[in-house]
Amino acid sequence: NDDNSTKKEEEDESNTQEEGKTPSFTVLLHGSLKVEGMVALTRVSEDWYGIMYSWADSKKKSNLMLSLFEPGIEPVSWLGNMNNLAPISDFVDPPYGDEDNKTPFPVRPQDKRSYAQSCVVWIKQAGLQADIQKVLRHARKLPDKQQQFYKELNRLRRAALSFGFTELLEAMATLLDRECTMLPGTANPDAALQLTNAANALRGESATDINHLIMPLRTNFGQEDT
DSSP states (O other): OHHHHHHHHHHHHHHHHHHHHSOOHHHHHHHHHHHHTOOEEEEEETTEEEEEEEEESSSSOEEEEEEEOOSSSOSSTTTOOGGGOOOGGGOSSOTTOSOTTOOOOSOOOSSOOGGGSOOOOOSSHHHHHHHHHHHHHHHTTTTTTHHHHHHHHHHHHHHHHHTTOTHHHHHHHHHHHHHHHTOOTTSOHHHHHHHHHHHHHHHSTTTTOTTOOOOOOOOSSSGGGO
8 A cells, every 4th residue: 555655656747747748828928927027908708807916825836827707898997998999009000109118008088086086184183283283384474385275275175165164164254254354464465365365265155065166366566476
């Protein structure tokens, strides 16, 4: 029995060595993807695609993996229609221009998603105070920080409307009125005009329209007019 077991082990080892010498496209593909750090787009069936790539479950062993997309011709939103993909050799002229480092991917959707925007979070009181202080810091440096002032003011206002926190609009307007009264006599006249303009806009008819933007007041004292 021991002799038979030893003979079987020798035969299995011999078969494994022979298999290792046999050319294999799978082994070639796996090695190429692993070395280049790339993935291969694979057509599984009609209008059904996936990707093949090398994945290591340990430091010594890696595997050729196949991940399937949802069936359809546009399973990856930023990639577009899979049937429109083709090797670059099919094009007479370079589709990406003369420079090799240019690429149209990922395809950017025209509509901006909510998760692509900078998100305002007011879970704690300190977060709200920090955003208000940011507006006031720019307000105290008007007209030099006019662009930043209106940007942060509109950001604060949109967040307040999104959360249903409309009381913040009047509170912010009151703070801007206070800043206006505290301006030194040497302040640029445009600072008072912009603060009053912003405060009035926060109380205006369009204040609760989330698509409306509070715009700077054009004056004879602004930097754009000097």
